Amino acid sequence: MTTTxxxxxxxxxxxxxxxxxxxxxxxxxxxxxxxxxxxxxxxEGGAKDSAVVGIIxxxxxxxxxxxxxxxxxxxxxxxxxxxxxxxxxxKVFRSIELCPKPVIAAxxxxxxxxxxxxxxxxxxxxxxxxxxxxxxxxxxGLIPGYGGTQRMVQLIGKGKAMELxxxxxxxxxxxxxxxxxxxDVTTRELLIEKCKTIINKIAAVSPVAxxxxxxxxxxxxxxxxxxxxxxxxxxxxxxxxxxVKEGVSAxxxxxxxxxxx
Numbered sequence: 001m002t003t004t005x006x007x008x009x010x011x012x013x014x015x016x017x018x019x020x021x022x023x024x025x026x027x028x029x030x031x032x033x034x035x036x037x038x039x040x041x042x043x044e045g046g047a048k049d050s051a052v053v054g055i056i057x058x059x060x061x062x063x064x065x066x067x068x069x070x071x072x073x074x075x076x077x078x079x080x081x082x083x084x085x086x087x088x089x090x091k092v093f094r095s096i097e098l099c100p101k102p103v104i105a106a107x108x109x110x111x112x113x114x115x116x117x118x119x120x121x122x123x124x125x126x127x128x129x130x131x132x133x134x135x136x137x138x139x140x141g142l143i144p145g146y147g148g149t150q151r152m153v154q155l156i157g158k159g160k161a162m163e164l165x166x167x168x169x170x171x172x173x174x175x176x177x178x179x180x181x182x183x184d185v186t187t188r189e190l191l192i193e194k195c196k197t198i199i200n201k202i203a204a205v206s207p208v209a210x211x212x213x214x215x216x217x218x219x220x221x222x223x224x225x226x227x228x229x230x231x232x233x234x235x236x237x238x239x240x241x242x243x244v245k246e247g248v249s250a251x252x253x254x255x256x257x258x259x260x261x
Contacts, residue, residue, distance in 0.1 A: 046101065102210065108128045108191055111132065120155060126184050128187060136168040154221060
């Protein structure tokens, strides 16, 4: 296991999987500016590390994945400072969304406000059976600022997203699964192992293709982008890579493909 030192997170690589743990349990893992930046640095490092095949983001302890933003940090902000806080957080969460390697949120306990937004920026969300999701910003006179108004609509549809965003209602893991906000629900004890199983399954296929899928799926939501044309271009680019030769050869030879990283 290799560990990178940070102040507010733990970043450990074991058997090719980077686990990023928000480590502020006394604050229910609330996100302040430094914590968000450290998450971004850790994910960027994992994306560039050829030894890393996938990333898990979780929170320390069983009570909270991330129970929101650190409100004390922005209590007296001006409009300009508020806009910068939002833009900085959106930049980090966008980098997670566009990571060429699979990023899974292992949601243990509360995922509220910025915590729900962090989970939604990941490619998948696996929740423990004690997980709770919500966007309570309206109770503070605010709206979500890290992409929550956009990603929640993408994941669960406009009507239900409007309801949760406007009412600040909190939903449990089973309801989140039913709505499509999370991919699966498991026990707290099996949460990380479930995420590792998914990442290891993805690690067996072409990393070039996985990175291409991230770009193509994202293109669906980009204004003015013809997603079908983008897919055709990306499909064509695959043929310039060795992964296609290996994948096709393995299929024809009836053997398991051995993709290089």
